[in-house]
Amino acid sequence: MSAAEICLAANSSLSLGARLPRTADHLKSGEPLKIVAIGSSSTVGLWELRPAATYPEVMRREIERLQSNARISVVNSGRVGDTIPDNIARFERDVFAFAPDLILWQLGTNDIAWGGHVDDQLKSKVVQAVHALKASGADVVLIDLQYTPMVLASDYSRMQALITEVAQQERIGLFSRFALMRKSIDAGLAPDALVSWDRLHNSSEGYDCIGRALARTILASTR
Numbered sequence: 001m002s003a004a005e006i007c008l009a010a011n012s013s014l015s016l017g018a019r020l021p022r023t024a025d026h027l028k029s030g031e032p033l034k035i036v037a038i039g040s041s042s043t044v045g046l047w048e049l050r051p052a053a054t055y056p057e058v059m060r061r062e063i064e065r066l067q068s069n070a071r072i073s074v075v076n077s078g079r080v081g082d083t084i085p086d087n088i089a090r091f092e093r094d095v096f097a098f099a100p101d102l103i104l105w106q107l108g109t110n111d112i113a114w115g116g117h118v119d120d121q122l123k124s125k126v127v128q129a130v131h132a133l134k135a136s137g138a139d140v141v142l143i144d145l146q147y148t149p150m151v152l153a154s155d156y157s158r159m160q161a162l163i164t165e166v167a168q169q170e171r172i173g174l175f176s177r178f179a180l181m182r183k184s185i186d187a188g189l190a191p192d193a194l195v196s197w198d199r200l201h202n203s204s205e206g207y208d209c210i211g212r213a214l215a216r217t218i219l220a221s222t223r
Contacts, residue, residue: 003184003193007209010187011180014213016173016221020139023102024222032071035060036095036138038087039106042146042177043078046201051076053204056104058211059218066219075100083110084122088129096136102218103133104175106143108159113150113200118158126162130170141173141218142166147181150200173221175214181206 001009026033037043037056045054052058060074077094079086084107095103107126112118133140144163145151160178167174181194194206202210 003189003203003205004208004212006187006189007180007184007194007205008212010183010189011209011213014176014180014183014217016141016175016217017167018171018173018221020102020141020173020218020221022137022139023218026101027067027070027219027222030069030071032073033102034073034075034098034100035102035104036075036077036098036100037104037106038077038090038095039104039143040078040082040087040110041080042109042201043076043106044080045076045078045207046080047196047198048204048207053207055202055207055211055214058208059215062212062215063219066215078106081110083116084108084126084129088125091129091132095133100136100138102139102141103136104141104143104214105133108163109145109151109200112145112154112156112159115154117155118162123162123166126166127170130166130172134170134172139173140170141175143175143177143214145178146195146200146202146206147178147185148195148200148202150198151178173217175217177210180210180213184209
């Protein structure tokens with residue numbers, strides 16, 4: 001099997017931990033479902049030359065493959081180098097302006113990968129930002145850090161705890177890339193199989209597994 005297939009098999013029980021009611025209603029009725037993915041270079045799909053290989057586009061195709069009546073449009077609002085405050089500053093223009101039904105927020109990596117640290121003020125900003133996302137009426141899913149050498153050399157544990165705590169506190173979905181990649185290694189994948197040459201971003205196989213696994217957890221959270 002390919003690295004992506006081994007990754008998927010190792011993560012068949014992965015869950016968002018929350019239901020997505022608006023997404024469920026749209027998929028059940030066959031209404032168009034608009035998804036906005038906001039984040040940093042992981043959402044952009046850094047080092048991938050084809051937009052189709054980014055995890056938001058892989059996710060869209062997988063949802064449509066698994067649910068034949070699904071009509072999905074995806075807006076990729078990733079921006080290279082963004083931190084959490086950078087993301088939040090773009091919400092009005094790059095999220096709310098599209099009136100999404102489902103918001104995917106990939107966050108936290110750039111805040112700690114370059115030597116940054118987590119504090120209570122940052123957690124407060126994330127909580128307030130999630131309140132704003134929820135107030136739009138959209139379902140919300142947070143996407144945590146990648147399990148890669150540069151992340152593991154940082155203050156990752158506190159950022160992971162922050163993201164997990166906010167998702168649980170606010171009763172929103174959490175898609176754990178960190179758990180997905182770690183489980184894949186536990187299942188026998190080489191540590192670098194899902195990681196690009198820069199030791200931070202995902203490889204093509206990594207983006208593929210993340211996108212397909214995300215689609216499957218979204219569908220599971222609508223049933």
